[in-house]
Structures are given as C-alpha cells and as structure tokens.
Amino acid sequence: MRLHRNLCFSVIDGLTLIFNEGQYADKVIQQLLKRDKRWGSRDRAFVAETTYDIVRWKRLYAEIAEVKEPFDRDNLWRIFAVWATLRGIKLPDWKYFENTPSRKIKGRFDELSKIRKFKESIPDWLDEWGEKELGKNIWSKEISALNEQAEVILRVNTLKTTKEKLQSELFDLDIETKFLPDYPNALKLKERTNVFQTDAFKNGYFExxxxxxxxxxxxxxxxxxxxxxxxxxxAGGKTLHIASLMENKGQIIALDIYANKLNELKRRAKRNGAFNIETRPIESTKVIKKLYDKADRVLIDAPCSGLGVLKRNPDAKWKLLPEFITEIKKTQQDILQQYSKMVKSGGELVYATCSILPSENQEQVEKFLASESGKDFKFLKDHKVLSHQTGYDGFYMALLKRQS
Structure with missing residues (x-):
C-alpha cells in the first residue's frame, strides 16, 4: 500500500479532534469524508478505517510510540508510524517518519501483546472490572472479539419488501449479501460499502x-x-422493527427524554412506511403515569455502559468512566421500577441493554423482581449475547410477564 499525503493528513486531523477535543469518532469521520469530492471509495475507506483502527488501539500504539496524552501532531505522527509499521506498510520519505525505529516497534508489540490491558488496548479500570464480572477466561475472549471491526448487517423492512427481493436488488448494484441462519430479517454485506446512497435505502427497504x-x-x-x-x-431502530412485526396494525407509543431523537424517528418511520407509531417526549412523569396499566407490551431498551457495542464505537473505551457505570445502574433500576407500571395485567415486558456486564443485566432483573414494583411480575426467560460466541454485538434481554 502506498500512503497519500492528503489522506494521512485527514487521519491526523481527525485523531486530533477525537483524542484531544473529545469529539465522537463517528461524527468526526462523517466530516472528514466530506473534505474532498475527488476521493474515491478506496480513499474514503482508508480515512475511515485507519482513523477507527488507531482509535481502537490507542493505548497499545501510544505505549509502543512512547508518547502520552494530550498528543501533539508530532506524537500523532509517531502513533501513525506504529500503525503503518505493524501493517507492513512502507513509510514514505516524509519528515514525520524520520528515524522511525521499525524493528523496535515490532519488538515492543510482541512484548506488550503478552499483557491483556495493552494487547486489547483498554484502560486499567475497565480490564479489572470486566474480569471481576465475567471471569478471566470469558473477559479475555470477549474484549478480544469486541476489538474486531463490526460487520455491516441490514434488517429488511418487511412492510415494503422481502429478504429475497432486497438481496436481488442489491446484487444488481454489485452489493453482495448473504442470509444469516436464525436471523429471519437479516442480510450481511460480504464487503463494506456505502449502502445509504442506494435507492433501496432511500425507499425504506432496509435499515x-x-x-x-x-x-x-x-x-x-x-x-x-x-x-x-x-x-x-x-431514534427508533427497534421501534421500526416492532412496527414491521406488527404489520402496521395496532399502536406503538415511542417514548424518550430526548425530543430530537424522536424527531429523527418520525423521519425514519415515514421512509419505512410505518404508520402506527406515535412519539411522545418524556417531559414529565405525567407522560409515564398516563400509560399505567395500558400496554400489552413494554420494551425498556435501557441506557447502559454500551460495552457490548465497542466494535462500532471504539472511542467509547476512552470516554467511559467507572463512575458512569455506577450511576447508570441506578438509572436502569429506577426506569425498571417506574416504566414497568405501564404493563397491563397479563402483559409482557422486555428489559434489554447493549452491555455484557451481569451487574447491568441479570442482576438488575433480579433486583427488580425482589422489589415491591416487581412482585407481580414473573420471569419467563432471558438471552445473553456475547460477541466472542456470535461475532455480533454483545446484548442482554429478559422477558417478564405481569401476572393477572
């Protein structure tokens, strides 16, 4: 691979915003990709994937490069040189790469790869927390899986098309997909590509x-x-899926404390042809109380640490703090206590998170069931999804029934 100066400069600019200014990686990359209209798909892929890669392995690369935060531009070029060297990329004769110790880089990599917190590039506290909750063996496998690049999975919108028709339509655009056993509405892209530019997306055939x-x-x-x-x-990813499963019949009430997210859901619902969704921002407790004992089904996709989705949000490793996890667990339990009252007698509730930590998952369900609010609920089943077992995001979901 030959490195191009303008693409490398874009990566360095992006890393400056992510590491030193705390901006979100996905937003930064969106802006970077608009820089030069002459860039082709390979150029754009290089900028996006290299930026994400260096964000993912920040601790390991910084340790090898012997630099500490906040990173000045020279430090970022040193980190970039580590990234390139470990991938066997020949460094061009630029001043930024003068005296790069290629042999030393490879030796340090071999040495640090024996220590999990460096090998998997995670903060000390997170490494300790993960091992405490999941055990050494499972945590080692899970954090390794969560450091892999996420695959692109589509959910077919059955309100508008079928899996077979969508696969055929994408194939005509040279976008190859395959069915996933046990996932009835899923198509997996064989190669990463920008599917958002397709008419199939604009017409609401998939998310x-x-x-x-x-x-x-x-x-x-x-x-x-x-x-x-x-x-x-x-913004309604699961709401839209529910609408398709309900065949646009009945009523879905979408709640959130952020009205701007619900506005995005409205736009997506229109594109999807989902007409049975009503959005209600939670501006006070009255919004919840009005729905007490009214719902056949309630989904609580609770705010969480997001540790199960590090594949697609690698910068979360560096933004997350132990205090946040402690606080979010209080929020999760409070939401369970209050929102569960919306389930009517005989109705069912799903509590879900995109976390892999038992303290955010089954322990929260057990605590709820042992409480006054949970005494009328019966545990039916749960499902723990670990990335090292499936290759997809880590998730948890529990199904509870309110007894008559």
Missing part, C-alpha cells in the same frame, strides 16, 4: 441494524393489533 439488536424486538412477542410502548426509543 442498518446489528444482528444482536434485531433479536430484541423479536423477543417482545408482539402481535398485530397490540398496544406497545417502546419506553427508551431513541
């Missing part, structure tokens, strides 16, 4: 949604004609 995430709506056991509440809907 990009990880296979593990697609499990959640199916776990809710919805049927056409029901009244369903998606209590933490966000």
């Amino acid at each position: 990009v949604q990880d296979a593990s995430s697609q499990r959640v709506a199916e776990f809710l056991n919805v049927e056409p004609g029901m009244r369903v509440v998606d209590a933490c809907a966000g």
Whole structure:
C-alpha cells in the first residue's frame, strides 16, 4: 500500500479532534469524508478505517510510540508510524517518519501483546472490572472479539419488501449479501460499502441494524393489533422493527427524554412506511403515569455502559468512566421500577441493554423482581449475547410477564 499525503493528513486531523477535543469518532469521520469530492471509495475507506483502527488501539500504539496524552501532531505522527509499521506498510520519505525505529516497534508489540490491558488496548479500570464480572477466561475472549471491526448487517423492512427481493436488488448494484441462519430479517454485506446512497435505502427497504439488536424486538412477542410502548426509543431502530412485526396494525407509543431523537424517528418511520407509531417526549412523569396499566407490551431498551457495542464505537473505551457505570445502574433500576407500571395485567415486558456486564443485566432483573414494583411480575426467560460466541454485538434481554 502506498500512503497519500492528503489522506494521512485527514487521519491526523481527525485523531486530533477525537483524542484531544473529545469529539465522537463517528461524527468526526462523517466530516472528514466530506473534505474532498475527488476521493474515491478506496480513499474514503482508508480515512475511515485507519482513523477507527488507531482509535481502537490507542493505548497499545501510544505505549509502543512512547508518547502520552494530550498528543501533539508530532506524537500523532509517531502513533501513525506504529500503525503503518505493524501493517507492513512502507513509510514514505516524509519528515514525520524520520528515524522511525521499525524493528523496535515490532519488538515492543510482541512484548506488550503478552499483557491483556495493552494487547486489547483498554484502560486499567475497565480490564479489572470486566474480569471481576465475567471471569478471566470469558473477559479475555470477549474484549478480544469486541476489538474486531463490526460487520455491516441490514434488517429488511418487511412492510415494503422481502429478504429475497432486497438481496436481488442489491446484487444488481454489485452489493453482495448473504442470509444469516436464525436471523429471519437479516442480510450481511460480504464487503463494506456505502449502502445509504442506494435507492433501496432511500425507499425504506432496509435499515442498518446489528444482528444482536434485531433479536430484541423479536423477543417482545408482539402481535398485530397490540398496544406497545417502546419506553427508551431513541431514534427508533427497534421501534421500526416492532412496527414491521406488527404489520402496521395496532399502536406503538415511542417514548424518550430526548425530543430530537424522536424527531429523527418520525423521519425514519415515514421512509419505512410505518404508520402506527406515535412519539411522545418524556417531559414529565405525567407522560409515564398516563400509560399505567395500558400496554400489552413494554420494551425498556435501557441506557447502559454500551460495552457490548465497542466494535462500532471504539472511542467509547476512552470516554467511559467507572463512575458512569455506577450511576447508570441506578438509572436502569429506577426506569425498571417506574416504566414497568405501564404493563397491563397479563402483559409482557422486555428489559434489554447493549452491555455484557451481569451487574447491568441479570442482576438488575433480579433486583427488580425482589422489589415491591416487581412482585407481580414473573420471569419467563432471558438471552445473553456475547460477541466472542456470535461475532455480533454483545446484548442482554429478559422477558417478564405481569401476572393477572
């Protein structure tokens, strides 16, 4: 591979914003890709994937390069040189790469790869926390899997098309996909490509949604004609899936504390042809209280640490703090206590997170069931999804029934 100056400069600029200014990697990369209209798909892929790669392995590369935060531009070039050297890329004769110790880089990599916190490039506290909750063996496998690049999975919108028709339409555009066993509405891209530019996306034939995430709506056991509440809907990925499973019949009430996310859901719902969704921002407790004992199904896709989705959000490793996990667990339990009251007698509730930590998952469910609010609920089943077992995001979901 030959390195091109303008592409490398873009990567360095992006890393400056992500590491030194705390900006989110996905937003930074979106902006970087708009820099030069002359860039082809390979150029854009280089900028995006190299930036994500260096973000993912920041601790390991910085340790090898012997630099510490905050990184000045010279330090970032040293980190870039580590990235390139470890990939066998010949460094060009640029001043930024003068005196790069290629042999030493490879030796340091071999040495540090024996220590998990460096090998997997994670903060000390996170390495300790993960091992404490999951055990040494499972944590080692899981964090390794979560450091792999996420695959692109589509969820077919069955309100508008079928899996077979969509696969054929994408094939005509030279976009090859394959079916995933046990995931009824999923197509996996064989190669990464920008599917958002296709007419199939613009016409609402699919959404990009990880296979593990697609499990959640199916776990809710919805049927056409029901009244369903998606209590933490966000921009509505699971809401739209629920709408397709309900065949646009019945009512879905999408709640969230952020009105701007619900506005995005409205736009997506229009594109998807999902007409049975009503959005309600949670501006006070009255919004929840009005729905007490009214819902056949309630989905609580709770805010969480997001440790199960590090594949697609590698910068979360560097933004996450132990205090946040402690606080979010209080929020999760409070949401369970209050929002569960929306389930009517005989109705069902799914509590879900994109975390792999038992303290955010089954322990929260056990705590709820042992509480006054949870005494009328019966545990039916749960499903723990670990990335090293599936290759997809880490998730948890539990199905509870409110007894008559």
